[in-house]
Amino acid sequence: MVEGKILLAHGGGGRLSRELVERHVGPRFAAGPLEGFPDAARVSVGGASLVFTTDSFVVSPRRFPGGDIGCLAVHGTVNDIAVSGGRPRWLSLALICEEGLPLAELDDVLDSVAAAAARCGVAIATGDTKVVARGQCDGLYVNTAGVGEALPGFEMGAAKLRPGDVVLASGDLGDHGMAVMAARAGMNVEGRLASDTGPVHRLVLALDELAPAVRFMRDPTRGGAASVLNEMLGDRDDIGIVLRERDLPFSEGARAVAEVVGADLLHVASEGRVLLVCAPDAAAVILDRWRALPEGAGARAIGEVTRDRGRVVLETAIGGRRLVDVPQGELLPRIC
Amino acid sequence: MVEGKILLAHGGGGRLSRELVERHVGPRFAAGPLEGFPDAARVSVGGASLVFTTDSFVVSPRRFPGGDIGCLAVHGTVNDIAVSGGRPRWLSLALICEEGLPLAELDDVLDSVAAAAARCGVAIATGDTKVVARGQCDGLYVNTAGVGEALPGFEMGAAKLRPGDVVLASGDLGDHGMAVMAARAGMNVEGRLASDTGPVHRLVLALDELAPAVRFMRDPTRGGAASVLNEMLGDRDDIGIVLRERDLPFSEGARAVAEVVGADLLHVASEGRVLLVCAPDAAAVILDRWRALPEGAGARAIGEVTRDRGRVVLETAIGGRRLVDVPQGELLPRIC
Numbered sequence: 001m002v003e004g005k006i007l008l009a010h011g012g013g014g015r016l017s018r019e020l021v022e023r024h025v026g027p028r029f030a031a032g033p034l035e036g037f038p039d040a041a042r043v044s045v046g047g048a049s050l051v052f053t054t055d056s057f058v059v060s061p062r063r064f065p066g067g068d069i070g071c072l073a074v075h076g077t078v079n080d081i082a083v084s085g086g087r088p089r090w091l092s093l094a095l096i097c098e099e100g101l102p103l104a105e106l107d108d109v110l111d112s113v114a115a116a117a118a119r120c121g122v123a124i125a126t127g128d129t130k131v132v133a134r135g136q137c138d139g140l141y142v143n144t145a146g147v148g149e150a151l152p153g154f155e156m157g158a159a160k161l162r163p164g165d166v167v168l169a170s171g172d173l174g175d176h177g178m179a180v181m182a183a184r185a186g187m188n189v190e191g192r193l194a195s196d197t198g199p200v201h202r203l204v205l206a207l208d209e210l211a212p213a214v215r216f217m218r219d220p221t222r223g224g225a226a227s228v229l230n231e232m233l234g235d236r237d238d239i240g241i242v243l244r245e246r247d248l249p250f251s252e253g254a255r256a257v258a259e260v261v262g263a264d265l266l267h268v269a270s271e272g273r274v275l276l277v278c279a280p281d282a283a284a285v286i287l288d289r290w291r292a293l294p295e296g297a298g299a300r301a302i303g304e305v306t307r308d309r310g311r312v313v314l315e316t317a318i319g320g321r322r323l324v325d326v327p328q329g330e331l332l333p334r335i336c
Numbered sequence: 337m338v339e340g341k342i343l344l345a346h347g348g349g350g351r352l353s354r355e356l357v358e359r360h361v362g363p364r365f366a367a368g369p370l371e372g373f374p375d376a377a378r379v380s381v382g383g384a385s386l387v388f389t390t391d392s393f394v395v396s397p398r399r400f401p402g403g404d405i406g407c408l409a410v411h412g413t414v415n416d417i418a419v420s421g422g423r424p425r426w427l428s429l430a431l432i433c434e435e436g437l438p439l440a441e442l443d444d445v446l447d448s449v450a451a452a453a454a455r456c457g458v459a460i461a462t463g464d465t466k467v468v469a470r471g472q473c474d475g476l477y478v479n480t481a482g483v484g485e486a487l488p489g490f491e492m493g494a495a496k497l498r499p500g501d502v503v504l505a506s507g508d509l510g511d512h513g514m515a516v517m518a519a520r521a522g523m524n525v526e527g528r529l530a531s532d533t534g535p536v537h538r539l540v541l542a543l544d545e546l547a548p549a550v551r552f553m554r555d556p557t558r559g560g561a562a563s564v565l566n567e568m569l570g571d572r573d574d575i576g577i578v579l580r581e582r583d584l585p586f587s588e589g590a591r592a593v594a595e596v597v598g599a600d601l602l603h604v605a606s607e608g609r610v611l612l613v614c615a616p617d618a619a620a621v622i623l624d625r626w627r628a629l630p631e632g633a634g635a636r637a638i639g640e641v642t643r644d645r646g647r648v649v650l651e652t653a654i655g656g657r658r659l660v661d662v663p664q665g666e667l668l669p670r671i672c
Contacts, residue, residue: 004438004439005435005436005437005438005439006433006434006435006436006437006438006439006442006467007435007467008435008467008469009467010433010465010467011433011465011466011467011468012467017465020465021463021465024439024442024443024446025446025463025465028446028447028449028450028460029429029450029459029460029463040462041426041461041462043425043426043461043483045384045386045425045426045483045484045485046384046385046386046485046486047383047384048381048382048383048384048386049382050381050382050384050386050483052426052428052461052462052483053428053462054428054429054430054462054463054464054479054481055430055464056430056431056432056464056466056479057466058432058466058468058472089379089381090377090379090381090388092388092389092390092481093365093390094390094391094392094479094481095392096392096394096432096477097342097346097347098342099341099342099343099344100341100342101341101342102340102341102342103340103341103342103360106342106360107360110360110361110364111364113364114364114365123365124364124365125377125379125388126376126377126388126389126390127357127361127365127390128390128391128392129346129347129353129356129357129361130347130392130393130394130670131342131343131344131345131346131347131348131669132347132394132473132474132669132670133344133669133670135471136394136473136474137468137472137473137474137477138468138472138473141432141473141477143390143392143430143479143481145390145428145430145462145479145481147379147381147386147388147483148381149381149382150382333467333468333469334466334468334469
């Protein structure tokens with residue numbers, strides 16, 4: 001008999017999210033492709049090497065500066081395939097609708113799905129629609145699963161990390177979470193902050209022959225960069241990560257909202273960014289290729305792998321050092 | 337501007353469900369594999385021919401005689417792959433949990449998922465967990481997507497149907513829907529009725545070299561056999577279907593519950609059955625192979641393709657004929 005109940009924080013992307021997966025999901029399924037809980041699984045079917053992933057989207061509000069639940073659901077699954085070293089090809093689309101949802105709003109979401117899929121070069125191949133009574137879901141929940149082709153050359157994982165490896169971010173971090181929070185709070189951020197929701201698959205395809213130099217790649221969604229980097233270290237207690245505060249790419253708008261709501265932007269979700277760790281000699285070329293794309297225009301090196309023994313540390317602008325831990329508490333529910 | 341709102345009946349598997357997909361989803365996505373709205377899409381990735389599908393599960397109550405939402409979610413996706421002519425291989429598992437859900441119940445569901453996956457020979461390859469606040473979902477919703485290998489030889493579709501083709505059912509129809517309704521109503525049906533939730537992939541694999549003789553195959557879930565057979569006819573107005581009432585396989589338990597709740601068992605969901613239409617000379621062999629498996633023990637021929645001009649007709653036991661139409665109204669919400 002397991003005691004306890006699901007808490008909002010179990011969905012926040014922080015420590016409790018991790019524990020839920022490790023204690024309840026892991027022991028039952030982690031023998032196969034789920035081992036290590038990647039964003040997407042590499043599986044083999046009919047002789048082909050595929051990447052397969054799923055995500056549900058419960059974002060509130062469904063429309064926010066820079067996007068909506070429809071394009072977010074497409075980008076989220078496209079990005080999970082991409083950062084797992086795959087070329088996104090086919091998506092599924094499953095809707096859970098609440099009785100009373102205006103059909104015009106459903107149409108807007110479907111338009112957004114269709115436009116995002118077209119932009120990402122993926123097709124919606126299969127779908128499902130369920131309806132529940134009033135009060136049994138909050139308007140509309142969307143699930144997308146996706147199938148892509150595994151790209152050659154990627155062999156990523158915590159075991160590959162070495163001191164001196166460089167940590168890259170493809171652009172500003174935390175804009176998505178702060179844009180959603182601003183919309184939820186009714187703050188007017190027009191022109192100053194928009195979600196970064198967007199596809200990152202071109203950033204991955206641009207790596208091309210540099211794939212073997214990539215140690216690790218992830219999109220920093222729920223739990224933000226702090227969660228991704230701590231997860232990345234995994235069980236490695238011989239290395240750490242140092243981030244340089246002066247190099248962290250945070251937009252003015254995200255900083256302003258974070259100050260109002262009291263958020264640490266390293267804990268806040270992006271939905272169109274990549275964090276990548278690579279061999280030192282590959283960093284400059286990757287940055288060049290990324291910056292040549294609009295979605296990578298803000299790319300920069302933000303830190304490196306150290307001998308810091310399993311810790312992620314921030315070097316502050318005034319020369320101090322503080323621990324960057326996984327977010328603990330309730331965080332920002334329903335951010336994606 | 338589209339007027340109107342989502343109604344419960346949009347999720348019932350009847351005419352409104354069909355309209356929702358045809359009017360709102362279809363125009364945006366139906367150019368590719370979604371054309372004709374199959375249960376699963378045949379897609380090509382990396383040189384392999386795959387079957388890809390998704391379903392969300394919102395069944396209420398989550399535990400019912402014969403199963404629960406966990407095994408139902410596995411069987412549902414395994415079956416969609418199978419009846420589309422695929423060998424199920426990999427599943428995704430996405431959970432939307434309501435704050436306050438007991439972890440012990442979540443564990444029971446995950447145990448059920450794991451056991452069903454093992455029985456079906458599929459692996460849970462990837463997953464996702466979201467949490468929403470109290471009152472924002474009804475405990476737990478589950479989505480599974482699945483990837484399988486396309487089996488050779490299947491070329492199914494309305495265009496393949498010919499007068500004289502035989503309609504087979506792999507077992508009793510409607511047990512799942514009636515078992516869920518009985519559980520919802522607090523009726524005690526123990527020992528007399530259980531959901532038929534279960535995998536049908538072995539029934540499909542058993543067809544083997546007979547695949548080219550199969551014109552059409554579908555699992556009669558939401559909307560029941562009536563919906564499947566009417567959908568099967570599609571735009572064909574040169575043929576029809578006749579069902580023989582005396583041959584329809586309905587269990588005593590399902591008949592009893594149907595009488596109490598006023599349901600037509602041809603409109604009620606099964607979750608472990610196949611309806612198959614084949615060339616006349618293949619029917620006897622298929623029935624033999626099916627009956628050799630426990631899940632096909634109750635298989636029988638229930639009707640045939642006629643020149644009835646687009647109609648599904650029931651020949652009653654006393655010699656009458658009545659139209660078998662698609663269910664119209666609210667039906668049974670949250671049956672799967």
